[in-house]
Amino acid sequence: MNDYRKLGRITLFSITLLSLAACGGPSSQEREVVIYTSLDQRYSEPILRAYEETTGVATKVVYDTEATKTTGLVNRLLAERSAPRADVFWNSEIVRTIALKRAGVLAPYRSPSATDIPEIFKDPEGYWTGFAARVRVIAVNPELVPEDDWPRSFDDLTRPEWKGRFAMAYPLFGTTSTHVAALFAARGPERAKQFLKALVDNGAQVVDGNSTARDRVVAGSVPVAMTDSDDVAVARERGESITMIFPDAEGAGTIVIPNTVALVAGGPDSNEGKALIDYLLSAEVEEALAAAGGAQIPLRDSLAWPAGLPPRETLRAMEIDFEEVASRLDEAVAFCRDLFVR
Amino acid sequence: MAGTKPESVIARIALGLLLVAGLGPLLHLVVQAGGAIAAASGTSPLLDARTAWLLGRSLAISAGAAAIAVALGSVCGVILARVPLRGRTWITAGLLGGLCLSPYVLALGWLGGRLDTPWSGVLLASPLAVAWILGAAHLPLVALLTALAAKRLPASLEEAGLLAAGPRRTLLRILLPGLSGTCAVAGLLVFALCLADYAVASLLQVPTYPIEIFLLYAGVLQPAQAALACSPLIAVGLALAIALGALVPRTITRRWPPSPAREWTLCQRSRRMGAGVLATVLIVSLAPPLLVLIAEFPSMEDSRRALASGLDAMANSLLVSATCAVLALAVAWPASAAVAARSRRVLVALATLLLLPQCIPASAYGIAWVEMSSATGLPMEALGWLGPALCLAARLGGPACLFLAAARLALPAEMLEAAQIQEGRSLRRGLWIAAPQLAAPALGAAGILLALSLNAVGLLVLTVPPGFEMLPLRADNLLHYGLPGEAIALAIATALAAIAPALLLVGAARMLRSRSL
Numbered sequence: 019m020n021d022y023r024k025l026g027r028i029t030l031f032s033i034t035l036l037s038l039a040a041c042g043g044p045s046s047q048e049r050e051v052v053i054y055t056s057l058d059q060r061y062s063e064p065i066l067r068a069y070e071e072t073t074g075v076a077t078k079v080v081y082d083t084e085a086t087k088t089t090g091l092v093n094r095l096l097a098e099r100s101a102p103r104a105d106v107f108w109n110s111e112i113v114r115t116i117a118l119k120r121a122g123v124l125a126p127y128r129s130p131s132a133t134d135i136p137e138i139f140k141d142p143e144g145y146w147t148g149f150a151a152r153v154r155v156i157a158v159n160p161e162l163v164p165e166d167d168w169p170r171s172f173d174d175l176t177r178p179e180w181k182g183r184f185a186m187a188y189p190l191f192g193t194t195s196t197h198v199a200a201l202f203a204a205r206g207p208e209r210a211k212q213f214l215k216a217l218v219d220n221g222a223q224v225v226d227g228n229s230t231a232r233d234r235v236v237a238g239s240v241p242v243a244m245t246d247s248d249d250v251a252v253a254r255e256r257g258e259s260i261t262m263i264f265p266d267a268e269g270a271g272t273i274v275i276p277n278t279v280a281l282v283a284g285g286p287d288s289n290e291g292k293a294l295i296d297y298l299l300s301a302e303v304e305e306a307l308a309a310a311g312g313a314q315i316p317l318r319d320s321l322a323w324p325a326g327l328p329p330r331e332t333l334r335a336m337e338i339d340f341e342e343v344a345s346r347l348d349e350a351v352a353f354c355r356d357l358f359v360r
Numbered sequence: 361m362a363g364t365k366p367e368s369v370i371a372r373i374a375l376g377l378l379l380v381a382g383l384g385p386l387l388h389l390v391v392q393a394g395g396a397i398a399a400a401s402g403t404s405p406l407l408d409a410r411t412a413w414l415l416g417r418s419l420a421i422s423a424g425a426a427a428i429a430v431a432l433g434s435v436c437g438v439i440l441a442r443v444p445l446r447g448r449t450w451i452t453a454g455l456l457g458g459l460c461l462s463p464y465v466l467a468l469g470w471l472g473g474r475l476d477t478p479w480s481g482v483l484l485a486s487p488l489a490v491a492w493i494l495g496a497a498h499l500p501l502v503a504l505l506t507a508l509a510a511k512r513l514p515a516s517l518e519e520a521g522l523l524a525a526g527p528r529r530t531l532l533r534i535l536l537p538g539l540s541g542t543c544a545v546a547g548l549l550v551f552a553l554c555l556a557d558y559a560v561a562s563l564l565q566v567p568t569y570p571i572e573i574f575l576l577y578a579g580v581l582q583p584a585q586a587a588l589a590c591s592p593l594i595a596v597g598l599a600l601a602i603a604l605g606a607l608v609p610r611t612i613t614r615r616w617p618p619s620p621a622r623e624w625t626l627c628q629r630s631r632r633m634g635a636g637v638l639a640t641v642l643i644v645s646l647a648p649p650l651l652v653l654i655a656e657f658p659s660m661e662d663s664r665r666a667l668a669s670g671l672d673a674m675a676n677s678l679l680v681s682a683t684c685a686v687l688a689l690a691v692a693w694p695a696s697a698a699v700a701a702r703s704r705r706v707l708v709a710l711a712t713l714l715l716l717p718q719c720i721p722a723s724a725y726g727i728a729w730v731e732m733s734s735a736t737g738l739p740m741e742a743l744g745w746l747g748p749a750l751c752l753a754a755r756l757g758g759p760a761c762l763f764l765a766a767a768r769l770a771l772p773a774e775m776l777e778a779a780q781i782q783e784g785r786s787l788r789r790g791l792w793i794a795a796p797q798l799a800a801p802a803l804g805a806a807g808i809l810l811a812l813s814l815n816a817v818g819l820l821v822l823t824v825p826p827g828f829e830m831l832p833l834r835a836d837n838l839l840h841y842g843l844p845g846e847a848i849a850l851a852i853a854t855a856l857a858a859i860a861p862a863l864l865l866v867g868a869a870r871m872l873r874s875r876s877l
Contacts, residue, residue, distance in 0.1 A: 052826040059837040078827030083817055083836040086723065089578035090821035093723070096583065097730035103741060103826060117581050188565070190579040226563055286741075351579045356410075 049075045051290035054091040055108040056082035057277060058248075061310045062108065068306070069297050075290060080104070084227060089114060089191065095123050095282065104282045105291030108298060112148060113196045115278040116344035119145040125283035127292055131299035135317050138340075139276050148276030149299055150307040150314035153247040153333065154197050155262040155272070157232055162241040169242060171266045175217060182221030185231040185243040189214075189354045193246050193275050194228065195347065198354055200273045202346040204338050210350070214357055224358050236260050246275075248312035251326050255311050264333040271334035276317060277307075374691040375709050375761075381754035382717045385728035386594055389720070392587035392728075399584070407592065411572055415592055418555060418569035421491045426551040428495025429502045432641050434543050436499065437506025438535060443634030451638070452507075455500035456807040457856075458646055462815035462832075463497035464559035465851060468839075469649025471563065490566050494554045496645035501759075502546040504804055508766045509542035510535070541607065542766065548604055549759060552597065552718035558818065569593070570721040577723055583731075590724050597719030604711035653848050666846035667853055670834055674854050676745065677831035680820075681813040683749035685806040688757040689764070692805060696765035710765070714758030722818030725755055730822050741825070748823040748830075752813040759812070760805045767801030814854065 055062045059081040066077045082091045092114045095107060099122070107124070109115045118124050119141070126144035139148030156175075158168050169175055175184050187194040201210040223240055225231050231243040232250060236258045250262040265272050279298050281291050297303065304316040313324035315333075323330045407415065436455070440448060470484060470493060483489060513535065521530035561568040569589075576586035667674075695710060717725060729751050733740050740747045817832040824830055831854050838847040 050827075054826075059834070076827070078825075079829075080821070080824060080826050081829075081833060081837060083821050083833050084839065086578065086818060086821050089581075090723070090818070092581065093577050093583070093727050094730060094822050096581065097727045097822070098734050101734040101737070101740075114581070121581075190575055195579065224565065226565060348580050351575075355575065355579075 049073075049290060050078055050287075051075055051106065051294045052078045052080075052104045052286060053106040053108060053294060054080045054082070054095065054104045055110075056089075056091055057108060057110040058312065061307060061312050061314070064310070065298070065303055065306055069294065073293070073297075075293070077294070084229070092118060096121060099123055102282050102284045103286065105285035105287055106294050106298075107280050107282055109278045109280075110152075111193055111196055111275050112146075112278045112340050113199060113344045113347055115146045115280055116141075116341060117347070118280070119143075120344075123283060124280045125285075125288070127281040127295060129292070129296050129299045131296045134301075134320070135299065139317050146278045146280040147295075147299055148278050149317055150304050151274045151276040151317060152193065152312075152314060153264060153272055153274050154193065155245060155247045155250060156265050157235045157243045157245050157250045157260055157262050159235045159238060159241050159259060160261050161259050162238060168263055169265070170263065171269060172244065172272075173213065173266075173269075175222075175242070175244070176213065176220050178220075180220060180242065182223070183241055184220075185223040185225050185234045185240045186217070187228045187231050187245070188224050188226060188358060190351050190358075192228065194244070195351055195354070196275055196343065197244075197273055199343045199347040199350040200336065200338050202350045203342040204270060204336055207346075207349065207353075211353060214354065218357055232260065247327060248314060251313035251324070252311050254326050262328060264328055266336075267332050267334045269334075271336040273338065274315070274333075274335040277314070374694050375713075378688075378691045378695075378713060378754065378757045379709055381750065382713050382757060384732055384754075385725050386716060386720065388728040388732045389587045389590050389724065390594065392584050393591045396584035396588040411569070411589070414567060414569045414572050417487060417567075419596070421487050421494070421561070421566075421568060422551045422554040424488070424491030425494035425498065425554040426547040428492060429498040429550045430543050430547040432495070432645055433499040433502025433546065434506045434536075434539060436503035436638055436641055438510055438531070438539070439634045439638045440503065440507040441510035442535070443631055443638075445631060445635055445638070452504070452804070455503055456804065456811065459497075459500045459808060459811040461497070461650075461851065462559070463494055463557065464563060464815070464817075465653065465848075466497050466646070466649045467493050467560045467563045469652040485565050487566055490557075490561050490564055490568070491554075493560050493564075493649075494557055495550070497560075498550040498553060499641075499645055501550060501808065502543070504808070505542055505546045505763065505766055506539055508763075508801060509539050509769075512769055513538045544607060545604065545762065548600055548607075549714060549718070549762065552600060552715045555593065555596065555719050556721045558721055558723065573721050574723055577727065583727060586724060587728070590720055593719045593721075594716065597716040598712075600719070601708075601712045601715045604715060605708040659845075662845055663849040666838070666843075666849045670831065670846075670850045673829040673831045673834040674850065674857065676828055677814055677854060678810075678857060680745050680749045680752070680830065681810045682806075683746065684752040684756065684813045685760070685809040687749060687753035688760040688809050689802060689806060691753075691757055692761040692764040693802075695761045696768045710758065710761050714762055717755045717758065722755075722816060723822070726751065726819040726822035729754075729819075740823075744825050745828055747825060748820055751819060751823045752816060753809075755816075755819065756809055756812050760809050763805040763808060764798070764802060767798055767804070 053066065055066075062081070063079075066079055069075065070077050080091060080094075082089075086093075091107070092109075095102070095104065095118055098104070102123075107115070107118065115124075124145045126141075128144040129147060132140060132147045132149075135147065135149060139151075141147070154172075156169055156172070167179075169180065174180065189195055189198045198210070198214065201213065204210075205213070223234070225234060228245040228249050231245045232253055234240045235243045236253055247262060250260055253260045279295050281288060281295060285291055301316075301318055301321060304314075304318060304321055307314040308316050308321065308324040313326050315324060315327070316322075439445070440451065445451065470489070517534055517538075518530055521534045525533070556570055557568075558570045558574055562571055562574075569592075573586050573589045576582045576589055730740075732738075733747075743750070815832055817836055820830050821833060824833070831850060835847040835850050838850070
């Protein structure tokens with residue numbers, strides 16, 4: 019039995035060592051803030067590093083992934099509800115932030131940094147605040163389609179000349195699902211359903227994500243695609259042959275989807291969380307995100323328009339109530355699930 | 361017998377812990393599903409026509425993938441075990457390396473090659489393509505298990521067969537029937553792993569049941585409904601576990617009479633043919649996507665940049681995966697001894713562990729794990745990177761137990777008997793006699809765990825501690841950003857980093873073994 023005692027001691031020693039190594043976090047005097055973000059790491063990491071350098075507060079980050087359709091962190095926040103580990107949630111879109119608010123995951127906080135952000139992009143109860151937006155656009159391969167023939171509206175894609183010649187992401191996740199829910203809210207369910215059916219009837223090529231839709235245009239597999247402005251901006255920065263149009267400038271406009279930031283209820287350090295939210299909502303961060311590869315659009319009119327986007331005057335933002343968009347999401351996704359059978 | 365008692369206690373405690381950790385999330389899902397049924401007051405059917413069709417399709421894809429993996433993998437395994445090929449260690453290491461590449465990466469490779477050919481695009485967006493890619497990705501798992509099982513078949517039978525009937529009939533009448541049990545077990549394991557696959561089907565745009573479950577989590581945020589949707593998979597897993605519990609005692613733990621000679625091969629003269637068949641199988645199944653990936657390999661400067669910025673993520677991933685492997689092997693070691701002793705209870709527990717957690721999609725398992733640990737007050741914050749390692753070990757511990765048990769059973773019976781006479785105390789016998797003999801397969805089991813855990817994106821995004829960057833998450837972000845080359849450079853560098861120490865240890869183990877024999 020001596021052998022087993024020795025083995026027991028070795029095991030105990032190993033477990034203690036492993037635990038000490040795993041728990042070796044910062045000292046109690048070191049300030050830190052925990053943030054979950056679904057914005058691409060490429061853009062969010064420099065912003066958070068700059069915050070660390072300026073304030074000396076360590077940012078402990080969990081980034082989301084495209085493989086989990088950038089909703090892995092939303093589910094993690096829901097699962098951690100009874101013992102939250104995050105102070106701040108920085109979402110690259112808005113609808114699922116509203117869902118988290120409704121699930122009781124978030125706490126209200128009105129940041130002084132957000133006074134000059136338009137009210138439409140702020141929750142009336144202060145649970146979330148929008149900043150730096152993306153836009154749903156039509157991506158075009160200019161080598162395949164002469165400028166005069168470019169589609170100017172999402173409805174143009176239901177016309178015979180585009181039959182089978184456009185791609186879109188599977189509209190059950192991400193900004194495409196937000197887009198569809200926004201159509202349900204803005205046009206009413208019946209008209210939105212008719213439009214979506216017309217897209218399917220016209221041979222929409224449904225792909226895995228917005229970046230895949232963009233890649234199809236770049237590769238020339240299809241001449242146009244419905245996607246996000248940041249996806250096209252990244253490809254343009256790499257010198258790919260692709261451009262974008264802000265659709266429906268003379269109609270109802272296109273949907274503008276802001277990043278949202280929110281305080282997590284019961285997080286480890288809400289004061290540090292509030293300080294980080296103040297920083298993220300500053301004009302400085304909007305400018306940095308506009309200058310980064312994704313060309314995110316500042317919500318403050320006073321800030322410079324990102325290079326690489328079509329002119330500001332060609333963008334007409336769809337007038338929508340984001341709370342209603344969030345309420346329509348389940349109905350829209352359920353409809354699309356049956357319609358876009360792959 | 362006095363020496364085996366404490367070993368058996370350790371085996372039971374270790375397996376019990378793994379059962380609680382591994383099946384806890386499933387119990388949580390069952391409770392949640394019960395809540396969903398109660399809330400719906402029986403109005404919502406568990407499976408409507410569409411979801412039943414999707415479940416049927418997922419079962420068919422998994423069966424196809426398992427059939428492909430077994431058909432190709434068992435051939436590779438037999439060749440590795442019986443044909444005197446040069447550099448078998450390298451081939452084995454290569455197979456482990458292939459396992460380190462996620463099926464998702466292989467699917468990306470196949471997709472990369474299809475852009476110029478519309479017909480292949482149509483072919484790839486089919487359930488058949490999903491089954492092919494999943495089967496090819498899991499082929500190394502079957503090959504390694506089959507090679508181990510082939511080592512313990514009685515040489516005398518095959519020698520007699522060779523003398524009387526020739527190599528072909530010996531292969532068909534003696535070797536393959538002797539390996540059928542192992543092939544069935546490996547097939548069931550691959551079936552379970554493929555049943556839960558989300559990534560390949562999603563990338564190829566083939567709707568499957570795990571995608572439907574994922575939609576409930578990620579699309580409409582209805583975790584209770586998602587848990588309810590997991591119940592048919594739990595039922596399938598349970599049925600498979602019962603089948604396996606009945607199958608294992610009759611097959612892989614079957615004891616053969618001691619063999620007088622072990623150093624021989626099925627076809628001394630067929631080295632060329634064996635090498636040709638092995639090369640053909642690997643080229644057909646794995647080479648096309650790998651060639652596409654290599655063609656997209658970035659320039660040296662880009663690779664250096666990717667490695668410099670991803671070094672932390674690589675080191676963290678290797679740390680978590682290695683810890684997961686150590687934790688699972690700590691359980692697998694005594695459990696494999698109990699399997700070798702043919703303890704029925706241990707076999708049933710092993711079968712359950714082996715199949716049930718694998719049948720559930722990683723996202724559902726991970727969410728249930730986080731909810732369970734939050735609700736029970738498990739100090740995830742204090743555990744740091746041990747948290748994801750524990751979760752991965754709980755989910756993947758079963759395959760490690762199986763692999764190590766197969767290796768232990770492959771040890772020559774005479775050697776074990778001699779060891780029993782030489783060293784009465786079982787722990788010392790295990791440490792000083794069995795350990796050097798089992799070093800290589802234990803590393804193989806660790807390699808399998810490393811491979812499966814390195815690619816567990818769905819679990820890691822839910823369990824990784826804040827501020828702890830990990831490779832698959834970083835690679836996925838690079839892919840999304842449009843930098844597949846950098847993602848590939850990171851993935852390949854990590855696979856090499858994982859294999860290099862294993863190769864060194866295999867060499868060391870061989871030296872030790874040659875001295876001890």
